[in-house]
Structures are given as structure tokens and as C-alpha cells.
Amino acid sequence: MNEIPEGFEPLARRSGLTDPWRPIFQKTTDRAMILGLRATEAHCNARGFVHGGLIAALADNAMGYSCRLLLPEGTRLVTISLTLDYMASGETGQWLTFETEYVKPGRSIAFAQCFVRADGVDIARANATFRASRPVEEAG
Numbered sequence: 777m778n779e780i781p782e783g784f785e786p787l788a789r790r791s792g793l794t795d796p797w798r799p800i801f802q803k804t805t806d807r808a809m810i811l812g813l814r815a816t817e818a819h820c821n822a823r824g825f826v827h828g829g830l831i832a833a834l835a836d837n838a839m840g841y842s843c844r845l846l847l848p849e850g851t852r853l854v855t856i857s858l859t860l861d862y863m864a865s866g867e868t869g870q871w872l873t874f875e876t877e878y879v880k881p882g883r884s885i886a887f888a889q890c891f892v893r894a895d896g897v898d899i900a901r902a903n904a905t906f907r908a909s910r911p912v913e914e915a916g
Contacts, residue, residue, distance in 0.1 A: 781871065784812050789841075793833060800834070802841075809841035811874040815866055815894070826866035826899070831892050832858065834874045835902035839888035842876035843906055846886075850910075853886065857905040866894035884908055 784801035787794075794800060797819060803810040811834055813819070821827045840853050847853075866872055871894070878889040886908050892900035 778814055780814070781812065784810075787811065791837075794837065797830065797834075804845070807842070807845070807879065808876040809838060809845060810876070811838045811841075813872050815868050815870045815872055817868060819872075820868055824868055826870075826872065826894070828860070828862060831862070831866075831900050832860055832902070834872075835860065835890045835892055835900065836904060838874035839876050839879075839890045839902065839904045840906060842879050842890075843881055843886040843888055843908075846879055846881040847908060848910060852909040853906040854909075855904055856907050857903075859903050861901045862899070863901065864894070864897065864899040866892075866899050870894040882908065883910070 780801055783803045787800040787802045801812045815826050819826050819830050836855055836858055843853055844851065873893045874890055875893065876888050876890045880887040886906045888904050890902045891898050
């Protein structure tokens, strides 16, 4: 049951926050970067459910990475708003995906929506707004 679905590869980007949760995987489409991981004890709270903080952090990452795909190279993003609706629980052993399904990139603001799924079942929905800083050579 520890199989990684086809098309996913180890996440290339490193972060001090997410490194303890590795392995984390990525699958890139033309409109989004989908993150995925197999839930283990390290991802769960004391009751054995996937922790809401992990869901929030990785949904934020997935939406930011997805926005970056549609913005000029070098654009920097800062999250200015993040909301989540938790609809169900994920559990140890389940394959979690963070699937950005809507991105509206703009010159200074980008919007995104992401669904978090445990074995294909929606467990959370996230919305984010990002401030976009254009690369210096384009800012002039």
C-alpha cells in the first residue's frame, strides 16, 4: 500500500518546514503542481488523523507552486490570505494529494483554490491570495 501513483516524483524544492514530512512528491501539469504524500504517524495528530497544520501548509505550497507556473520566471509570491474548510479526516496510510484546480494570476495579486484529497476523497478545500513581485528586469 506504500505505492506512489504514476506520474509523481520526489519534490525538488526543499524547505525547513516541510523537510521533516518527507518524502513529499510532485506531479506537474500545464496548469498546476500537485503535491502528494503517503500519510504516516509523523503527519498525524494524537488521534491518528492527518494534522490540520500539515494540510494548511501543503495546500499553501501547492497553490503557490501552481501560481508560479503561470507567472513570469522569477516572480516571487507571498501569501496574504489563506482560508481552509475541513470537510473530513485523512488517516495514516492514505495517499494525500493537494490539487490546485483554479489559478488566476495577475500582475500584483494571484488567486488559487486547492482541494486536499485522501485516497481520492475530498477532505479539505483551501483558497489563497498571493502578492506577486515581478522580477527586477520586468518591474521597470
